[in-house]
């Protein structure tokens with residue numbers, strides 16, 4: 001559906017540059033850093049937490065708050081292990097892996113091509129074709145753990161690899177306690193865990209990640225129409241929050257790519273600096289899950305009401321917070337030269353920006369200015385995420401806010417003391433408006449929408 005198909009990411013971002021900014025400015029740190037890290041795992045610092053929270057808030061707003069037909073859920077991470085038997089994960093949630101007998105490294109058989117075009121571990125200098133590879137073997141991606149005092153086969157449990165199953169097993173609880181009727185959805189945000197083998201590209205593929213999933217239950221004859229609806233809705237969500245049209249495309253899965261549960265799936269793909277990759281999947285899961293759980297648990301999961309009785313079909317938009325955050329960061333990252341000085345700027349949508357406004361007294365040592373600035377800051381922080389900064393030269397303070405994506409900066413100067421006006425600086429255009437200090441809060445609230 002994208003108007004044109006780009007070969008390459010358009011913009012200043014590379015994964016390395018985005019990762020470096022994230023670390024330098026306190027968004028993302030390698031996990032357990034002082035012990036050498038842990039593959040495909042990251043910790044989020046202050047601004048990363050705020051950014052992820054904003055991504056989740058926008059998802060909740062569009063999927064729950066602004067709709068009448070979707071309710072929320074927060075299910076447990078460790079479910080009864082029978083759930084994963086019934087869902088098919090114990091048998092089929094696996095990647096085909098091959099080992100190289102020479103270097104002992106392990107690769108996903110379906111991603112050798114990706115690895116052989118330069119992203120391969122440097123330990124292995126030869127071509128894959130020279131490689132001494134084993135036949136592919138299925139490797140289950142679920143993390144196992146034990147529940148209770150005994151460590152035996154009967155106490156094996158799994159960290160959930162998706163949040164969806166927690167929704168299906170609550171179908172009866174929700175339909176009997178909430179006033180819902182198909183078409184309706186159940187939405188959930190929560191951690192999922194996968195023992196991924198392919199090394200990640202920064203946040204793109206992690207071993208623990210938050211998913212934002214919604215299962216939308218519909219009468220079976222309406223499933224295709226609802227599938228198209230949700231592909232379209234989700235595509236618009238990414239665009240409305242600032243991703244470039246040319247960096248998004250929709251790709252329908254070929255029959256042989258479909259997961260065991262899916263009747264049809266379309267991926268919303270984003271052109272990351274590493275190429276086109278799945279950002280979000282929108283699947284038509286049919287009645288597979290409700291039927292599997294009905295059979296395995298003995299509890300009938302169907303819709304009964306208004307003289308009708310049927311097993312609904314399920315449409316599922318599923319995305320992780322990190323893939324979304326990484327796409328927003330890559331799209332927003334920019335470098336430019338202004339008045340012969342280079343600046344790096346994150347042009348994040350104001351609703352996503354970790355800090356909405358910085359309040360800066362022009363001269364940090366001027367008592368009148370700092371007092372006015374602090375009082376404006378106290379007022380603003382009640383409604384939005386704000387920062388006060390009086391250290392260093394003003395240019396340096398602006399550059400720091402540009403790098404963390406703060407859309408507006410308010411500067412308090414001599415004129416403020418004289419006539420009660422301040423300058424409002426726009427991150428993207430660098431335009432400065434002179435406005436009354438009393439009107440700042442309302443103006444920003446209006447601009448945030």
Ligand code: ATP
Pocket residue numbers: 162194196203204205206207209211278279280281318319320322323
């Ligand atoms: P892939 O083919 O990239 O492994 P998948 O098709 O297995 O992904 P789904 O099971 O459809 O992914 O998961 C739904 C969404 O969860 C994906 O669209 C993606 O946004 C996110 N996701 C899946 N695996 C990971 C991961 N390891 N790290 C971060 N996000 C992930």
